[in-house]
Amino acid sequence: MVSCLLALGSNLGERASTLGDAVAELGATAGIEVRAVSEIAVTKPVGGPADQPDFLNLVLRLDTVLEPLELLAACQRIEAAHHRTREVRWGPRTVDIDVITYGTCVSEDEVLTLPHPRAAIRGFVLVPWSWMEPEAMLAGIPVAQLAAAAADTPGVRRLEA
Incomplete structure (x- = not known):
C-alpha cells in the first residue's frame, strides 16, 4: 500500500454533496482505502475566467495498491461520472480531483507529475492539508509554512456547518 x-474541488452545482459523493466513490474503488478527509475550505478561484463561483476544496489521505497512472485514471472516471468537462483551463467545474503526492514518488511524467507541480503554491490545497495533518511536509518543507506563503491563502476559510 x-x-x-x-485534492478535490468543486465550484458548480451542489458543490458539497458532489465532494462527498466523490470521496465515497474513491473509498468504494477497488485498491483504495480512504484514511482521512480534511474539513471543507471555501476558496476563491485561482486563474481561469473571471467571475467564477467560489470553490469548495478538501484534501484526503488514502492508501492504495494502484499504480500512479491507475490512480489518476480512477480519479478521472469519478470526474467524468460527475460530468466534469475540460473546455477552459482552470475554468469552472463540477469536480476536480488531483493527485498531489504518491508516496515518495518524484516523477516528471508528462501525464502525471509528482508531487503535483503547483501544490506548494496553492493555498486551496495547503490550508486544508495543514488542518488535516498539521505536521505534514512537502518536499522537506512544512505544509503549514508553504500555506502561510501561498498568495491565495488569505481567501481560504472553513465552510460553516
Whole structure:
C-alpha cells in the first residue's frame, strides 16, 4: 500500500454533496482505502475566467495498491461520472480531483507529475492539508509554512456547518 494525498474541488452545482459523493466513490474503488478527509475550505478561484463561483476544496489521505497512472485514471472516471468537462483551463467545474503526492514518488511524467507541480503554491490545497495533518511536509518543507506563503491563502476559510 502506498500513502497518497488527493485534492478535490468543486465550484458548480451542489458543490458539497458532489465532494462527498466523490470521496465515497474513491473509498468504494477497488485498491483504495480512504484514511482521512480534511474539513471543507471555501476558496476563491485561482486563474481561469473571471467571475467564477467560489470553490469548495478538501484534501484526503488514502492508501492504495494502484499504480500512479491507475490512480489518476480512477480519479478521472469519478470526474467524468460527475460530468466534469475540460473546455477552459482552470475554468469552472463540477469536480476536480488531483493527485498531489504518491508516496515518495518524484516523477516528471508528462501525464502525471509528482508531487503535483503547483501544490506548494496553492493555498486551496495547503490550508486544508495543514488542518488535516498539521505536521505534514512537502518536499522537506512544512505544509503549514508553504500555506502561510501561498498568495491565495488569505481567501481560504472553513465552510460553516
